[in-house]
Amino acid sequence: MKGTIFLLSFFTFISTLAMGQAAEEKQVLASLDRWKNALFAKDEGTLKSVLADELTYGHSSGVIETKADFIHSITSGKSAYYELELTDMQVTLVGATALVRHKMTGDIVDNGNRVKPNLGVLQVWVKKKAGWQMVARQAFKL
Numbered sequence: 001m002k003g004t005i006f007l008l009s010f011f012t013f014i015s016t017l018a019m020g021q022a023a024e025e026k027q028v029l030a031s032l033d034r035w036k037n038a039l040f041a042k043d044e045g046t047l048k049s050v051l052a053d054e055l056t057y058g059h060s061s062g063v064i065e066t067k068a069d070f071i072h073s074i075t076s077g078k079s080a081y082y083e084l085e086l087t088d089m090q091v092t093l094v095g096a097t098a099l100v101r102h103k104m105t106g107d108i109v110d111n112g113n114r115v116k117p118n119l120g121v122l123q124v125w126v127k128k129k130a131g132w133q134m135v136a137r138q139a140f141k142l
Contacts, residue, residue, distance in 0.1 A: 025091045028098040028125050031132035032086075039074060039081040047071045051134050052126060058138035059110075060119050083107040086121075096127040103142065118142050 031050050038046035048071065051057075055067040065073065073079040084106040092099040100123040107116055117139075124136040 024093055024098070024127075027127075028091055028093075028100065028132050029089075031125065031134075032100060032123070035134060036084060036086070039084065042075050042077075042080075044071055044075050047074065049130060050132075052128070054135055056136050058136070060117065060139040060141045061110075077109075078111060080109040081106065082109075098125040098127075098132065099123075100125060104139065 034046055035050045037043070038050065048067075051067045051070065053067055055065075055070065057065040057067075057070045059065070084104065086102045086104055089100065089102045092101075100121075102121055102123075104117060104119045104121050107114070109115075110117075118141070119139045120142050121137065121139045123134055125132045126135050
């Protein structure tokens with residue numbers, strides 16, 4: 001009987017952990033969607049809320065932008081997003097940190113040049129008081 005109670009308690013604990021992780025993963029992906037939608041809308045307020053002050057935003061060209069640099073490039077039109085597809089999404093939670101890997105294709109303007117990137121991307125999100133915020137992003141050409 002004690003063995004049965006232990007097993008039931010153990011499986012309940014594991015199920016609760018898995019459900020909690022699934023909920024956190026959904027929150028991370030919701031923040032990522034807010035970021036993506038803000039790119040199209042050039043929505044400075046949303047970008048400020050989903051990007052951490054410590055942001056380092058690495059492009060496949062090797063250019064690294066701060067939060068202010070990245071937001072300015074979007075809101076000024078230096079960079080523009082016409083189409084953006086994120087595929088093969090993988091989210092790994094490590095405490096209050098989420099590692100998000102995906103492939104990215106699209107139709108964008110980068111420094112005045114219209115391009116169709118084919119990239120691999122790693123984003124790092126951290127759960128803060130304001131919710132999940134991107135603290136780092138690095139892209140690389142595929």
